[in-house]
Amino acid sequence: MEIPTSSSDLDYFNVNCKICLKTGHGLHFGIETCRACAAFFRRTVVLNRKYKCSRRTGKCEIGSDEEKLMCKFCRFKKCIDLGMTTENVRTDIAVKDDEPSADSPSSSSTSSSDVVVLQMTSTQPIAEVGNRVEYSVINPKTRAPAMLIDVNAIIKTSRAILETYYLPNEDSISHLNPLQRMVHSLQKIRSKQNWNPEFFVHVKFHEMFSWWEVQMRDTATWLMHSDEFRKLPTHERIAIFKIVWAVWRRFERYTMTATIFGHRCYDEKILLHSHEAAAKFGNYQVDYSNVSDHGFERFNK
Structure with missing residues (x-):
């Protein structure tokens, strides 16, 4: 063979x-x-x-x-x-x-x-953040008001990137070899990073969720700069994206944290969570109350 x-x-x-x-x-x-x-x-x-x-x-x-x-x-x-x-x-x-x-x-x-059925308190979304839609619901266990976040919208955004062969800067990178194209895309993503990020102590889950949304789009965009990846059938591109995006996100955040803070990121346990926000391990909390009755400590474990 x-x-x-x-x-x-x-x-x-x-x-x-x-x-x-x-x-x-x-x-x-x-x-x-x-x-x-x-x-x-x-x-x-x-x-x-x-x-x-x-x-x-x-x-x-x-x-x-x-x-x-x-x-x-x-x-x-x-x-x-x-x-x-x-x-x-x-x-x-x-x-x-x-x-x-x-x-x-x-x-x-x-x-x-x-079966647990979520009871909607309104037939209309109460908020739209970008393409993400949040609904007010009743928690099926506690019967307390809660928030339902429709994640399909952000997956649709990434999927649209993965289903197209069009790159906005195609002409400007046509002379680059495959590895240079990937580096070019990565540098463009990293150029959005604020080098003086704000440190947070408390953050709502939907804010952290919006950071993941941006990182998901960045991952899809970076992958599409690979000619080999773009030649794959659509369903394979999407399957690979689902597997790698979270890992890619973590490595990228660790890399940028080390780039900006140097040895401080180790000494002070700093991690960049987005292009604009950073926090110190053990010194911040995420408020999950709108989406879950489990507290931060359980999620943090």
Whole structure:
């Protein structure tokens, strides 16, 4: 077998969902699946649904019919047989049950402890910060007012960057080699750093969340300066981005902290949390009260 000698020799292809055999969208609960099969598996586990085989054989072929025509019993059986695991399925968040059918149990068979529903206090968002939307809700456990932050909006922003081949400064960097392009992007991101950042002692969670939002966009932009990365199929770019962005963010913050503060960052335990804000470990607190009933100490551990 001939081994590719460069990235240009590699052929990329879409991986099919192992359940329905359609285009896959990444690893879900242990195996490569599409979003529909991942949602079906999660819904089945969370709602504790029990199915009966439509042909009473337990051997229906999954992958040849439309999604709604698939035997749910055999589809779920195939999920389990191929190694999908229930360990990472969260049962503490709401799940939309949009598959009523004759072979499904009535709603009364689902334990109320299986699903937690957030009660909206208003049908309209109470605030918009950039593309992020915050909703006022009732905490399902404490019944106290709380905040629901829609993270899909910031993922959409990063996804839009990852789905385009357009770079605003394409002409100015066309003469650079691949490594120089990545360095150029990194320098542009770092140029936004305030070299005299403000130290904070108390910060609201939504403020810290907004910092992550900026860092997520920076990561996506940096990755798209790699020609090899841009040649990957869209779903692979997004999958890689989800894996690396948090690690990239940490290393970048550590690097800039050392660059600005030098040995002080070690002696005084300083960390830059954003382009504008820094804090000392053990000398700041994050207020999570609007999004969780768990205090800072528990999150800090």
